[in-house]
Amino acid sequence: MATTAAPSPAQPLSESSLARISAALDGRWAERRRASRTVxxxxxxxxxxxxxxxxxxxxxxxxxxxxxxxxxxxxxxxxxxxxxxxxxxxxxxxxxxxxxxxxxxxxxxxxxxxxxxxxxxxxxxxxxxxxxxxxxxxxxxxxxxxxxxxxxxxxxxxxxxxxxxxxxxxxxxxxxxxxxxxxxxxxxxxxxxxxxxxxxxxxxxxxxxxxxxxxxxxxxxxxxxxxxxxxxxxxxxxxxxxxxxxxxxxxxxxxxxxxxxxxxxxxxxxxxxxxxxxxxxxxxxxxxxxxxxxxxxxVQGRVSLDGASAVVSKMALAIAIRYAEQRRQFTGADPDVETVLMDYGTHRRRLLPLLARTYAVQLLHNDLLERFHGVFSGEHDTDSDREDLETLAAAAKPLSTWHALETLQTCREACGGAGFLAANRLVGLRADMDVYATFEGDNTVLLQLVGKRLLTDYGRSTAKMDVAGQARWVAERAGDMALHRTPLRRASQSIRDWGSRARSAEELRDPAVQRELLEDRVETMVEEIALRLRPTHKASAAEKAAAFDANQAELVEAARAHGELLQWESFTGALESITDSDAKRVLVWLRDLFALTTIERHLAWYVVNGRLSAQRARTVTSYVERLLLRIRPYAGQLVDAFGYGPEHLRAEIATAAEGERQAEAMAYARARRASGEAPVAEKDLVRRSGSTQTPREAAAAPA
Amino acid sequence: MATTAAPSPAQPLSESSLARISAALDGRWAERRRASRTVxxxxxxxxxxxxxxxxxxxxxxxxxxxxxxxxxxxxxxxxxxxxxxxxxxxxxxxxxxxxxxxxxxxxxxxxxxxxxxxxxxxxxxxxxxxxxxxxxxxxxxxxxxxxxxxxxxxxxxxxxxxxxxxxxxxxxxxxxxxxxxxxxxxxxxxxxxxxxxxxxxxxxxxxxxxxxxxxxxxxxxxxxxxxxxxxxxxxxxxxxxxxxxxxxxxxxxxxxxxxxxxxxxxxxxxxxxxxxxxxxxxxxxxxxxxxxxxxxxxVQGRVSLDGASAVVSKMALAIAIRYAEQRRQFTGADPDVETVLMDYGTHRRRLLPLLARTYAVQLLHNDLLERFHGVFSGEHDTDSDREDLETLAAAAKPLSTWHALETLQTCREACGGAGFLAANRLVGLRADMDVYATFEGDNTVLLQLVGKRLLTDYGRSTAKMDVAGQARWVAERAGDMALHRTPLRRASQSIRDWGSRARSAEELRDPAVQRELLEDRVETMVEEIALRLRPTHKASAAEKAAAFDANQAELVEAARAHGELLQWESFTGALESITDSDAKRVLVWLRDLFALTTIERHLAWYVVNGRLSAQRARTVTSYVERLLLRIRPYAGQLVDAFGYGPEHLRAEIATAAEGERQAEAMAYARARRASGEAPVAEKDLVRRSGSTQTPREAAAAPA
The missing domain is CATH 2.40.110.10 (Butyryl-CoA Dehydrogenase, subunit A, domain 2)
Known part of the structure; x- marks a missing residue:
């Protein structure tokens, strides 16, 4: 039914555009990745x-x-x-x-x-x-x-x-x-x-x-x-x-x-x-x-689990989206043709934001792996390089491992009973991935580490900077698209001067606005926690512990927000290197979908803290819905770009089998109608002839 | 560390108070439940x-x-x-x-x-x-x-x-x-x-x-x-x-x-x-x-999966909370005593809202089961009884099965590596429960059915009522605490006259305010969707299908909100029958925690739609935090009330084993210190003697 809701038939991406997307996803060591995948x-x-x-x-x-x-x-x-x-x-x-x-x-x-x-x-x-x-x-x-x-x-x-x-x-x-x-x-x-x-x-x-x-x-x-x-x-x-x-x-x-x-x-x-x-x-x-x-x-344990989580999320979406492109269920506008799952509003809502986030996870991972290589190859191996690498890994791994679990589960449910069969891989992968959330550093503990680092950086930056220094620092960062030069970009309430743009600008799709919204949330949360913890500097150890405990859950939230900002930055950074305009157009939509669904998830924060007006907040969801329709025609190609074929996925539902079953069923129905042997549906008889006749009499009556 | 953050030591509930809570949970067929549990x-x-x-x-x-x-x-x-x-x-x-x-x-x-x-x-x-x-x-x-x-x-x-x-x-x-x-x-x-x-x-x-x-x-x-x-x-x-x-x-x-x-x-x-x-x-x-x-x-398939989900959620929380009451990790204010997990802010935040929701799930299930019995015993078996039963089951089962999966996973992670061992049950139960989300009615499809019913009821109520009728209808319902007499309680924007209370009242703990907030959200969402679908009455089939599709995801959200309202109503209804004041006090906190964390999850909606001011929205989270501290001392008893002992749970970590290990480790450390054989920590030496000495020289120096 929703095919009619989609915009006019989209031109599929060319093979070269797709190859460009694959190259961005597979990153610097694409050859190693692909060779290993083949093995x-x-x-x-x-x-x-x-x-x-x-x-x-x-x-x-x-x-x-x-x-x-x-x-x-x-x-x-x-x-x-x-x-x-x-x-x-x-x-x-x-x-x-x-x-x-x-x-x-x-x-x-x-x-x-x-x-x-x-x-x-x-x-x-x-x-x-x-x-x-x-x-x-x-x-x-x-x-x-x-x-x-x-x-x-x-x-x-x-x-x-x-x-x-x-x-x-x-x-x-x-x-x-x-x-x-x-x-x-x-x-x-x-x-x-x-x-x-x-x-x-x-x-x-x-x-x-x-x-x-x-x-x-x-x-x-x-x-x-x-x-x-x-x-x-x-x-x-x-x-x-x-x-x-x-x-x-x-x-x-x-x-x-x-x-x-x-x-x-x-x-x-x-x-x-x-x-x-x-x-x-x-x-x-x-x-x-x-x-x-x-x-x-x-640290390489955390780095590699982050990357493995990206791989498994890509596999899950490749399975579920390929199935959803073939599987039909219930009729829509046309009573003779059942609707493919991917054309349902709920299905788009469940799968496409995960697809966007999977791109973000992979692209942040590519940056993380570059950093890791820099430190361990000795190319960039200062104390602060190591410290940044650890913080980055501690932020990335919890988000990506939880994302993989959510993606696997959503994909499993989106495939119904077929998704529950071991032959279709999703349940086995999910069972195996479960422990990734707590080994090599419990996710919650890692996010606390990130949160503490954010607090430390906040303390450093406010302690060292005078007002002029703060202004300069902000000016330097205003045009700075480079990745996480420091985990914390702005230091204090007094220099928060971008707040007006999100309220006045027409466009939530402006990357500067997206960045501002994501960044502002991290920094404001950290700042508020820091302020709440400050009165305890002269407090007893027990009082300090209690104050920290009272803020622990929110600190973890701030760390998560920081991780989301990093994902957004990597996604946005990767877009800059893509010159193919078709690929770029679709990937920009996908980045926007990632940004907007992230903001949507935290919408209460933005409205309560005056960063988005109620009016603008409403546009977040309607813009998300628009993006889902725009991206939907490319869903299949966006998972093709992952580079996982049936030989990697080993899931029958991710082959052409379901499409063949559907075609067989439709051919059967057509042949029956053509033969004139198909029975008449009772409800059609009742409609035609009223309810005074028995169904049999109605069937016997001339149509 | 957070023991100090908790209020003054709480008096544990008496055995008779606990028994009263168990009776409410086990409901009308408590004897059958307990006998089956024993088998x-x-x-x-x-x-x-x-x-x-x-x-x-x-x-x-x-x-x-x-x-x-x-x-x-x-x-x-x-x-x-x-x-x-x-x-x-x-x-x-x-x-x-x-x-x-x-x-x-x-x-x-x-x-x-x-x-x-x-x-x-x-x-x-x-x-x-x-x-x-x-x-x-x-x-x-x-x-x-x-x-x-x-x-x-x-x-x-x-x-x-x-x-x-x-x-x-x-x-x-x-x-x-x-x-x-x-x-x-x-x-x-x-x-x-x-x-x-x-x-x-x-x-x-x-x-x-x-x-x-x-x-x-x-x-x-x-x-x-x-x-x-x-x-x-x-x-x-x-x-x-x-x-x-x-x-x-x-x-x-x-x-x-x-x-x-x-x-x-x-x-x-x-x-x-x-x-x-x-x-x-x-x-x-x-x-x-x-x-x-x-x-x-x-329908009994859906009814019984709803109940089974409540059972398994109770088992999971009994395992995780009993472990969290014994397991210690990291020291807080006292450097010699590690903190029990249940005293961490993040742990409370992860487990206690699930505990509250589990009570809500069980208590709604008890009402659902009463209805089911009424219909199938023939005691209350009209067409509309059957229709209500089906809608109720279609709303309850998706929420409870997803809740069970979330609870099992959160409990598994909260138990770390021990939670991943099959011997501790959580992973096996989770694997088995997975399919409950899609069999006997796919959860998403069921919520769509509920959503359609809500739309139909909305249509009926607005079509049939004149203004005077609406006013009378509202007046009838204002004092009506009876359960879901009809899935939709109020019909149109014009009669929404309670909106001011949530903005002005001091107390989010007022059940009338909680009800208003939960109810208002369902009804407003349904009303908005109905209005958006109205222009398509004369549209083509394709246009209607597209319009429906565009609203499908939100309709599912409205159905979910309806389910949450039903859970709240059952929880609140059950409180009325509890006369034991201690039990009631704790259960009211738990109901409030359920209500407030539900509202918190949808906070953006409440603020964007003007139901809560930004100022009041902030108090939701701080009130939740207060409730978590209040409930924390009762966490163990609130899972004891479920009635699942080690013989039912069959999980080593839900026995006294972890506490015994902790006691053995502490006794070992005490004995070592008492014997004078415990080594000195290098960092204490460095602190005492400065860094010019080698550690060995420092160790040799008089303390």
Missing amino acids: CTEPDLVSVPGLSVADHRARVLAAIGELANRGEVQRAFPARLGGADDPGGNIAGFEELIVADPSVQIKAGVQWGLFGAAVLHLGTAHHHDELLPGIMSLAVPGAFAMTETGHGSDVASIGTTATYDPDSQEFVIHTPHRGAWKDYLGNAAQHGVAAVVFAQLVTGGVNHGVHAFYVPLRDTDGERDERGDLPMLPGVTSEDDGVKGGLNGIDNGRLAFDHVRIPRTNLLDRYGQVAPDGEYSSPIASPGRRFFTMLSTL | CTEPDLVSVPGLSVADHRARVLAAIGELANRGEVQRAFPARLGGADDPGGNIAGFEELIVADPSVQIKAGVQWGLFGAAVLHLGTAHHHDELLPGIMSLAVPGAFAMTETGHGSDVASIGTTATYDPDSQEFVIHTPHRGAWKDYLGNAAQHGVAAVVFAQLVTGGVNHGVHAFYVPLRDTDGERDERGDLPMLPGVTSEDDGVKGGLNGIDNGRLAFDHVRIPRTNLLDRYGQVAPDGEYSSPIASPGRRFFTMLSTL
């Missing part, structure tokens, strides 16, 4: 619904062995050891592994992105030479033993100890109580023969805080048990985490250590060394800074 | 994570056999056949089966709530006598073959035909094309030996629309194949739907019929009869009304 169609790598946990684990172990053999997963490691010193390209390829099976991706991530990366970034040359070859080849599968049952997000408080014994020149790794068991570790339940274990380093009666140690777990010379596992080494105990909500191809488990001794040299000692006599030294004097520096080397 | 702890009935699909299916078939033997599931059937003529009590007990395993619930629902209920409600005495005993005992497992691959929500358009052959006095059941295969049917892949098949009834060249037929599927005398399945009868084909996103204990599958002949008497003929000579007759002249009457007998 992910290999029959031995792809997920198989309904496997038992044991079979799935065995299959995934074999799959990552295959990836190791092909050299797909070692590009971040040093070239001298067979890697490529290519951190960005490595992550780009890694992110696409989710196409095969999220368990394959995360098992690979445990081995090379966590276990191997810890040896690389926290160890020194001799660790690299001795340990990395076995890790890179998967000869030595390993666990990353940071999280404990009792401590997830609060890594600084873990209970495992590594106490130095100068007599034997060994560390004694020990689990003092049940809460200090390492938990949720991939490779811990079955396959890991070693682990990087995080523990409180104690030497000479001093606790120097959390450090990482290389600890053998299983006896590689021992005899495998009935399920094929090597025996544990003395003092090491493993427990299986059992069935999980997803990612069941990975053998997550728990580890405990009972006074397990390892050589002194197994301390991964880049940021903290212990001499044979037990003397501790570190290039970083502050224990706090040292801790955060060590943890910051592991 | 659901039996070892043979409960879910076992990680079973293969084959083993899970076999286990669930055995489980429902056990339920049949115990007489737990037949209460809706006639007493003369061993039932209890107790539709309400039957559903109350059925809803609790989800405690054991959602697959057990839904498999039971397929057998007795769909297959059996269709025979009961669409068949006549001879069907009851011949068929119900086998169905009730599970001697005859059966499928409910309504949905087709090509048609889910649009049942009227199904393609399967049942053509009457007067010569043999048989119906010929036929599947004319692939899209007309029956699909997603429980019991179709393996266990069903018969089915109620919905097909277009054709006799004498006339299609009388969709009717239900009893059709044998499998040869009960045949030899079972290697997976234990009976052979299909000639002309019947079955396909397995394979692995699903959840509910894998049920053998969903597809069925096709190739000119399968069944006796004339297998037509379930309560609403449409075919005489031996082929003459069709029906007690309902209008084919449309006849169709909707037949479908309306199946």
Whole structure:
């Protein structure tokens, strides 16, 4: 029915326009992405619904062995050891592994992105030479033993100890109580023969805080048990985490250590060394800074989950939109032709804003990955580069992982019962993605970190600037479209001078207005929280804690708003590089849809705070509806640009099958009508002949 | 840290106050609910994570056999056949089966709530006598073959035909094309030996629309194949739907019929009869009304999913809140004591509004179930009772099923990694609940039905009333707290005279103000849509369709708002019956929290439409924050009132285990400090002695 509501038939985008959009989405490492995507169609790598946990684990172990053999997963490691010193390209390829099976991706991530990366970034040359070859080849599968049952997000408080014994020149790794068991570790339940274990380093009666140690777990010379596992080494105990909500191809488990001794040299000692006599030294004097520096080397986990979330959101929308372009249900204006789902107002409203946000997520991710590569390749590796990278990753990952869950669920529901079948992928991907919201940093905790950074920046900027400085700073930023030079752009109420534009301008589609609205919200929220927290500077610790707690939920909201601003900036930045005018026109609509649906979601804030008049607020929704109609004819092409074909999606409903079924049904109905054998509908008879006749009499009456 | 932010230590509710709350939640059939809940702890009935699909299916078939033997599931059937003529009590007990395993619930629902209920409600005495005993005992497992691959929500358009052959006095059941295969049917892949098949009834060249037929599927005398399945009868084909996103204990599958002949008497003929000579007759002249009457007998599916969603939301919150009361993470004001999760502002914000809404969902469900019982027991069974019941169920089920998914996911995330383990139930329940959002009526489609009803009522009320009538109608309703006498309470802009109270009154906690705000929004939205659709009365079909499409998303929003109003009314109605003042005080806060967070979610609407001033809108959020602090001390008791103990939840984190781990860790730290063996933290040394000493020298220095 809504075909008539759409504007006059839209010209499809040309192949070259589409290619330009694909190039923007796939970014700097497009070739790596596409190569990895192709590998992910290999029959031995792809997920198989309904496997038992044991079979799935065995299959995934074999799959990552295959990836190791092909050299797909070692590009971040040093070239001298067979890697490529290519951190960005490595992550780009890694992110696409989710196409095969999220368990394959995360098992690979445990081995090379966590276990191997810890040896690389926290160890020194001799660790690299001795340990990395076995890790890179998967000869030595390993666990990353940071999280404990009792401590997830609060890594600084873990209970495992590594106490130095100068007599034997060994560390004694020990689990003092049940809460200090390492938990949720991939490779811990079955396959890991070693682990990087995080523990409180104690030497000479001093606790120097959390450090990482290389600890053998299983006896590689021992005899495998009935399920094929090597025996544990003395003092090491493993427990299986059992069935999980997803990612069941990975053998997550728990580890405990009972006074397990390892050589002194197994301390991964880049940021903290212990001499044979037990003397501790570190290039970083502050224990706090040292801790955060060590943890910051592991940011790639968050970066790559952000990218994987973009990939999976693209896959979900490709499945649901291709199905919605074929699937028909209920008739509209024409009683003989059922309407395709994509032409329903509710369907557009459910799917197209997610499509727009998926573009934003991918484009922010591309910028994040560039930054990551800059830091880890050493090209842009100052303290502030690292700090910005961490804040950016902490803002991007929660938004993208939650977005992926929302997208998968909405797409699943939009496909009805067909969406619930494992054969159509959506439910399996959703189950696997679930934990992305809490691992590698709980989303809520990460947003609190971002919020604290915003508060700190606010404090810095107001403390350091005089009025003239503030004015200059604003002037500098007014025309500045560059990405997140600093997370916080404006500093104080007194310099908020753009507020009038949104109220007076005709056009919510003016990017300057969109930017102003998104930016203003972050900054005002941060400023208000800062003001509310200020009176507590002389307060007791308990009062300060209470005040912070009272503002915690809003701080998280401010961090989320900051992430949305970053997404908008990346989307807008990407538009600048697109010269193809057709592609640009459609992408500008999509960016506008992203901006306007984001503003719509927070509309109460804008109206309550006087940023939008009630009148203008009403136009937000009507402009969104207009954009949905404009974009609708391009929905299919906008998911084609993602580059995922049936061979990647492996979902029957994302092939031509549904269209063929519809065509068959329509052909059947046509043939019946033509044959004259089709029965007359009772309601048509009743209409024609009144209700005094029986239906049979009516049928017998001449038409 | 937030313990200090909470009001002075709250007095816990007494046991009798708690019992009063439980009684309100468990409603009229509390005894049935509690008995069913107890049965659901039996070892043979409960879910076992990680079973293969084959083993899970076999286990669930055995489980429902056990339920049949115990007489737990037949209460809706006639007493003369061993039932209890107790539709309400039957559903109350059925809803609790989800405690054991959602697959057990839904498999039971397929057998007795769909297959059996269709025979009961669409068949006549001879069907009851011949068929119900086998169905009730599970001697005859059966499928409910309504949905087709090509048609889910649009049942009227199904393609399967049942053509009457007067010569043999048989119906010929036929599947004319692939899209007309029956699909997603429980019991179709393996266990069903018969089915109620919905097909277009054709006799004498006339299609009388969709009717239900009893059709044998499998040869009960045949030899079972290697997976234990009976052979299909000639002309019947079955396909397995394979692995699903959840509910894998049920053998969903597809069925096709190739000119399968069944006796004339297998037509379930309560609403449409075919005489031996082929003459069709029906007690309902209008084919449309006849169709909707037949479908309306199946409303219990929606009613019971609504109740099951309430149950599962209660279970999820019991798990997450009990864990959050024990689990500690990060230190606050006191550096030696970590904060329990429930004392974090973000945790309160995430969980307590869901707790309030869960109460609202349960209490609306109780009213819905009363209505259902009234209609199906025959106590209140007019056409308008049935129509109201259907609208109410169509409004309640989408809100409650989506609420359950949101609650399960939020609870899962709030429990971190522990929440992702199958052993803690949340992920399994979520996977199973997923499809509740689209089966028994796609949520979005159901809300459209509600929206259309609201539009119709709006049209009726404005058409029939003169100004004096409107004034009288308003006056009647002003003091009327009775539940949804009609879905639409006020008719036109001119009689909107309460608007001032919300702007002037001090108190958003005044229930009259809350009601006004919630009610006003529904009615204004409906009115606006009606006005926008009015100009199309003389428009072409295509223009009308386009106009409707353009308003479809907002109509769904209006229906949702209507559902929220109903929830609020039921919650408020339940408060009236509670005389215990302590229980009432806490429940009023909870109702207020439900009302205020609902209003907060739609705050933009209220401000943009002038119902709340910007100033008052700000107080909504601050009042919510106050309520969260007030309710927080009762969070544990408010989930205790649900009546689900560890034996029902079967989640380790909802036992005392986490508290014991925390106690062990704290005892260890205390003992270490007391022994003098605890290492000194480096950062404390640095603070005490400056940074010129090495840590070791500092450790050696006198404290």
